[in-house]
Amino acid sequence: MAYNTKPSIERLPAIPAEVTAEWLESKLGHKVKSATLTRSIFGTGSKLFISIEYEEEIADPDSRPRNICVKGVFDPAMVKSQPWTLSLALREANFFAKIAPSIKHMGYPRGWWGGTSDRQGIAIMSDLTHEGCTFPSEAASYPVEKVLDGAAQIAGLHAQFWGRSQDDYPWISNDYDVAMKFITEPWDSVVREPGRPKLPEYLMDGARVKRAQEKYYAQRNPRFRTLLHGDTHLGNVYFTAEGHTRFLDWSAFHFASCFHDLVYFVSTTLEVEERRAHEMEVLDHYLATLHRLGGPKFERDDEELMIEYKRSYMTNIIWPVCGYDLQTKERVDAFTERTIAAWVDHKVIEVIEAQW
Structure with a gap:
C-alpha cells in the first residue's frame, strides 16, 4: 500500500x-x-x-x-x-x-x-x-449474536490502545466534540420542526441538553480512555461473507471513553426492547473480551464504570437533531426513538448533571 x-x-x-x-x-x-x-x-x-x-x-x-x-x-x-x-x-x-x-x-x-x-x-x-459483504437496511435490528460479535471487535481495538491519549499520538486531535456541538446548536428549533420525532418535555429544553453535553465532554473519566472508532452506529456496520460484524467509516476516531463506541453500537443496532433485554449481556461480553485481549479487568459492580457507561449515552445526541439531508428520515426517526428510550432508561441527563 x-x-x-x-x-x-x-x-x-x-x-x-x-x-x-x-x-x-x-x-x-x-x-x-x-x-x-x-x-x-x-x-x-x-x-x-x-x-x-x-x-x-x-x-x-x-x-x-x-x-x-x-x-x-x-x-x-x-x-x-x-x-x-x-x-x-x-x-x-x-x-x-x-x-x-x-x-x-x-x-x-x-x-x-x-x-x-x-x-x-x-x-x-x-x-x-x-x-460478498452485506449492509444493514436503514433502521434494521439484529440478533444479539451479531451485537456480541461487534462488541468483541470494539473491545479488540480498545484493548490495543488502552490508556493511550493524544500525548502519545499528537496528530490525533478531537474534532468529534466540536462537530457534535456544531450539529446540536439549533436543538430548540430542530426538535420542534413538523414531522420530527416527539421528545419528552424535559428534552425540549435545548439549553439543559447542551449543558449536559458540554459537561460530558469536559468530564470523561480518564480511567476508561482509549482509541475509539468514534462513529459505531448501525449505519457504519457491515457483515462479511462469513457473517461477521465489522465497522467501516473510520472518519471520527479519537481518544475518549471506551463506552462511547459500545453504547452507540448497541443502542442503534437493537430495537428498544431487545436492548433492554440484552444490554448487560453485551456489556459483560465486551468487558471479558477487553481483558482477554490485553486490556484491564473490569466488572459491572464497579460503580465508576456504570456511571461512565450511562453518561456515554450522550454520544447519541446527534439523532434528535440530525438533518434528513445527512441521514434518511427512516434512520433518524428510528435511532431517535432508540436514543431517547436509552436516555430515559439510564437517566443519562440526570447522571451527568449529578457528577461534580
Missing part, C-alpha cells in the same frame, strides 16, 4: 469527474486502462464506487484492486454548508495511512491508498460488495 502521511502540495480531486484513470494509476501503482464509475453515495462523506481495468495482467491479481471505493468530500455544496465534513475526510485518510496497518484485533475494509491536502482527504478502499 502507498500512503501519504503528510498533507500533499498536490491538488487532490474535489469532484467525482476528477477521479480519473490517470489519477488512480498514479496512486495504485499499476497502469489503468479504464476506470468506470458504477455508483455514488453522497452524505457527510462521499463514496465513489469504481470498476478498474488494467493494461496488463499480473501473476498476483490480489495485489491490486479491481473494484474500489474512493472516499472523500466530493460534494462542494455539502462542504460549504457542513464545513466539519472536511475534517472527517482528512481523518479517514489518516486512519488508513497511519493507524490501520498496526491494528491487531479488529477488522476493517482493505485500504489501498490514503492521502490529504489542505482541502481534501481521500481513502481508496476495496469495494466491500465485491467481497
Whole structure:
C-alpha cells in the first residue's frame, strides 16, 4: 500500500469527474486502462464506487484492486454548508495511512491508498460488495449474536490502545466534540420542526441538553480512555461473507471513553426492547473480551464504570437533531426513538448533571 502521511502540495480531486484513470494509476501503482464509475453515495462523506481495468495482467491479481471505493468530500455544496465534513475526510485518510496497518484485533475494509491536502482527504478502499459483504437496511435490528460479535471487535481495538491519549499520538486531535456541538446548536428549533420525532418535555429544553453535553465532554473519566472508532452506529456496520460484524467509516476516531463506541453500537443496532433485554449481556461480553485481549479487568459492580457507561449515552445526541439531508428520515426517526428510550432508561441527563 502507498500512503501519504503528510498533507500533499498536490491538488487532490474535489469532484467525482476528477477521479480519473490517470489519477488512480498514479496512486495504485499499476497502469489503468479504464476506470468506470458504477455508483455514488453522497452524505457527510462521499463514496465513489469504481470498476478498474488494467493494461496488463499480473501473476498476483490480489495485489491490486479491481473494484474500489474512493472516499472523500466530493460534494462542494455539502462542504460549504457542513464545513466539519472536511475534517472527517482528512481523518479517514489518516486512519488508513497511519493507524490501520498496526491494528491487531479488529477488522476493517482493505485500504489501498490514503492521502490529504489542505482541502481534501481521500481513502481508496476495496469495494466491500465485491467481497460478498452485506449492509444493514436503514433502521434494521439484529440478533444479539451479531451485537456480541461487534462488541468483541470494539473491545479488540480498545484493548490495543488502552490508556493511550493524544500525548502519545499528537496528530490525533478531537474534532468529534466540536462537530457534535456544531450539529446540536439549533436543538430548540430542530426538535420542534413538523414531522420530527416527539421528545419528552424535559428534552425540549435545548439549553439543559447542551449543558449536559458540554459537561460530558469536559468530564470523561480518564480511567476508561482509549482509541475509539468514534462513529459505531448501525449505519457504519457491515457483515462479511462469513457473517461477521465489522465497522467501516473510520472518519471520527479519537481518544475518549471506551463506552462511547459500545453504547452507540448497541443502542442503534437493537430495537428498544431487545436492548433492554440484552444490554448487560453485551456489556459483560465486551468487558471479558477487553481483558482477554490485553486490556484491564473490569466488572459491572464497579460503580465508576456504570456511571461512565450511562453518561456515554450522550454520544447519541446527534439523532434528535440530525438533518434528513445527512441521514434518511427512516434512520433518524428510528435511532431517535432508540436514543431517547436509552436516555430515559439510564437517566443519562440526570447522571451527568449529578457528577461534580
